[in-house]
Amino acid sequence: MTEQFGLFDARGLQPADAAAPPLCVRESRRARRLTLRVLPPHTLELVVPHGARAADVAAFVHRHRRWIERARREIASHYSLAQDRLPTRIALRAIDQSWLVRYESEPQAPPRVRVLGDELEVRTRDASNRGADAALRAWLCDQASYHLTPWVLREADLVGRRPSRVQVRLQRTRWGSCSSSGTLSLNAALMFLAPAVVRYLLIHELCHLISLNHSQRFWDAVERFEPNYEALDRQLTEAWADIPVWAHPDARRR
Ligand SMILES: [Zn+2]
Incomplete structure (x- = not known):
């Protein structure tokens, strides 16, 4: 899980539209490379190998920005449908x-x-x-x-x-x-x-x-x-x- 001594500032990775899901950044000791994935129902996660350089992370996010925006739109469409459903x-x-x-x-x-x-x-x-x-x-x-x-x-x-x-x-x-x-x-x-x-x-x-x-x-x-x-x-x-x-x-x- 990400900790307070995180290697980089995740704020730059977050969407401008507050209704879009944030990119959850998780530092992993086991991960060997940067990975993006959707965790249903509404989480978009970026796995960062322990010791990754902030510049590499920023470049990776920039390279995948279209994929990220598409995933965000998809999650947001399901998410807003679910908003009105209160638990029974x-x-x-x-x-x-x-x-x-x-x-x-x-x-x-x-x-x-x-x-x-x-x-x-x-x-x-x-x-x-x-x-x-x-x-x-x-x-x-x-x-x-x-x-x-x-x-x-x-x-x-x-x-x-x-x-x-x-x-x-x-x-x-x-x-x-x-x-x-x-x-x-x-x-x-x-x-x-x-x-x-x-x-x-x-x-x-x-x-x-x-x-x-x-x-x-x-x-x-x-x-x-x-x-x-x-x-x-x-x-x-x-x-x-x-x-x-x-x-x-x-x-x-x-
Ligand atoms: Zn820890």
């Missing part, structure tokens, strides 16, 4: 829980989500359900913070390093990151992934408290706490496709 069921695999979602309108109150047993009640101002997706994203962030914070602290005891701070929010391009000041940022969308994959991400970020880069020392530490790390890292990369459209931080209803 939400499953959070990380904690093995699911809810049926019911929508109610209540003119005077701001949109909000209530948990009623195995049902989520989403109240919006009118029958168009405007604001329902944002209310669900806020609920998802609360759930993620509630479950992931104690979880990462338990794994921290195992690794023997404690983060100075843990923050949980929806992010477009990263599952997690670790800053040089020891702050771990976790993507709330981890809640959609299998527990083993989430645990690997937590171990990965905690091991950055031992070594901030992807050195051999870093991977040796990861392997000590998660021997199956290579397969789990691949699953984590592919898991971008498992995030429902409503949970995408840029999701906007027309």
Whole structure:
């Protein structure tokens, strides 16, 4: 996954039109060459081999700009169709829980989500359900913070390093990151992934408290706490496709 010490500035690679999907840049230790691909339903990814030069990356993107624009248009056309579809069921695999979602309108109150047993009640101002997706994203962030914070602290005891701070929010391009000041940022969308994959991400970020880069020392530490790390890292990369459209931080209803 891309980290805060990324080699180049990804901003220049992003579309001018805010509605078009961003290019997710992922630095890979295993990749031997630059690769572009579409991860359904709405992710456009650029895989950058570890140690690639920023100038080479920029030249590669420039060479493939027509392909990138075409892929963006294609993703955007599917994506806008899906925008209007709010979920009727939400499953959070990380904690093995699911809810049926019911929508109610209540003119005077701001949109909000209530948990009623195995049902989520989403109240919006009118029958168009405007604001329902944002209310669900806020609920998802609360759930993620509630479950992931104690979880990462338990794994921290195992690794023997404690983060100075843990923050949980929806992010477009990263599952997690670790800053040089020891702050771990976790993507709330981890809640959609299998527990083993989430645990690997937590171990990965905690091991950055031992070594901030992807050195051999870093991977040796990861392997000590998660021997199956290579397969789990691949699953984590592919898991971008498992995030429902409503949970995408840029999701906007027309
Ligand atoms: Zn990393």
